[in-house]
């Protein structure tokens with residue numbers, strides 16, 4: 001049985017349904033990210049787990065206990081919310097000790113636990129300081145220590161790094177994951193930053209308009225996005241419109257921009273003539289000499305991203321975004337003609353007008 005389970009959890013604010021039939025089973029020690037655009041229901045879901053928002057329907061269980069309607073303070077969860085500020089009039093040590101005092105932990109044990117928690121976030125030398133004497137990243141680590149010191153069964157994080165600048169944010173992502181691995185606390189983090197969700201989590205829950213649309217490991221969400229929205233929200237994607245020429249076994253030939261493209265590993269049910277949307281990640285496209293690829297294109301724009309070059313290339317398939325590692329080799333010039341190539345297995349089916357099995361072309365019919 002899973003450690004934390006949400007079954008058909010929903011939330012209405014008046015007539016507005018903020019969360020709809022949310023189902024999720026979290027294993028002990030997992031790091032889960034709730035990822036989605038603004039207003040999709042991430043924070044509401046986290047608040048319902050914390051007990052700060054009531055549940056309109058469904059059930060939440062923690063370690064076999066039904067906590068759907070339990071008071072927040074009886075759930076014993078660790079919480080780091082963006083707005084859950086430190087107490088300004090207390091030192092770092094006092095802030096971290098607060099939850100232990102509430103739990104009437106004896107002073108000597110409290111001192112030990114506070115020292116351990118501060119060591120965990122590398123702030124053992126800063127215990128006597130006040131929050132105003134700390135940087136944003138240090139304050140964030142104090143908040144984390146304060147949440148972890150009570151050894152909560154689940155740690156809930158709502159955009160915990162969003163106030164930090166890009167570099168510090170990246171450092172804190174590594175640190176957060178490192179600390180979570182050491183402590184092994186089951187963690188659920190809300191973020192709208194796809195790269196943050198991908199780099200930190202064991203699994204990502206993608207939400208759209210109150211619904212869960214995909215739950216998977218980061219690599220699977222990136223490589224096999226469940227729909228058009230996810231393919232562009234999680235990373236960049238070139239979307240190509242086409243129509244099915246034929247399907248034979250798990251391969252299909254697709255007409256796109258007057259070219260015949262091969263789609264691998266498709267399940268059955270693609271009808272000849274059906275409209276499909278294909279996805280091709282920018283870094284999966286190769287630029288070769290003009291005339292040597294599947295088609296030629298003309299470079300229209302070039303952007304320097306540091307480790308990569310990003311090009312816009314006009315092709316018979318439309319304007320494609322292409323990412324090429326900055327390996328010191330000659331870059332492409334705007335106006336230049338190039339050949340475009342990719343491996344068939346990197347072309348993905350994003351969506352299709354499917355038909356019933358009876359009208360689908362079977363492999364036998366095509367053969």
Ligand SMILES: Nc1ncnc2c1ncn2[C@@H]1O[C@H](COP(=O)(O)OP(=O)(O)OP(=O)(O)O)[C@@H](O)[C@H]1O
Pocket residue numbers: 013016017018036037038039040041042043044045192
């Ligand atoms: N207290 C409330 N009363 C009424 N509607 C609310 C309330 N809180 C949230 N909502 C609505 O519920 C929906 C989900 O909000 P929620 O804050 O969960 O989204 P989110 O995905 O966390 O967004 P963000 O990334 O912007 O924080 C939104 O349409 C929001 O306007």
